[in-house]
Amino acid sequence: MLVKEYFALLQQALAKSPFTCSQQVSFDARSDYIGVVRGILIFEDESTLHFTEYVNTGHQVQKLKYRYQYQSADGITIFPQCPLFRITNMWAWVSYRWNPLRQDCKRWWMKLPV
Numbered sequence: 001m002l003v004k005e006y007f008a009l010l011q012q013a014l015a016k017s018p019f020t021c022s023q024q025v026s027f028d029a030r031s032d033y034i035g036v037v038r039g040i041l042i043f044e045d046e047s048t049l050h051f052t053e054y055v056n057t058g059h060q061v062q063k064l065k066y067r068y069q070y071q072s073a074d075g076i077t078i079f080p081q082c083p084l085f086r087i088t089n090m091w092a093w094v095s096y097r098w099n100p101l102r103q104d105c106k107r108w109w110m111k112l113p114v
Contacts (some may be wrong), residue, residue: 001057003035010037033058046073052092 007027014023025039036055043050047070054065070078 001061003029003057004034006055006057006061007035007037013014047071
């Protein structure tokens, strides 16, 4: 898969998310298979997700480096500080929007690979 194809898949996933109110995402293709995605997503409750992914899409999508920081509306970091919540597939999370108060979200969280 070319990195531009990966970028297109991410754009489609973000466009389908019903929870984002605003998004600022930049894509930087360093070569045909290596690229950087940076962005800020703002959700309905004014919480924000800051993220960066450095990916290699040669044989399969590999995240060589990544950073995700989710903050509440008042600026309190929810993760990565929270040791109980490790996310390995941020795009699935953006589609579902983890909420610790809902039982179905707790079951979903337990299924994430560590």
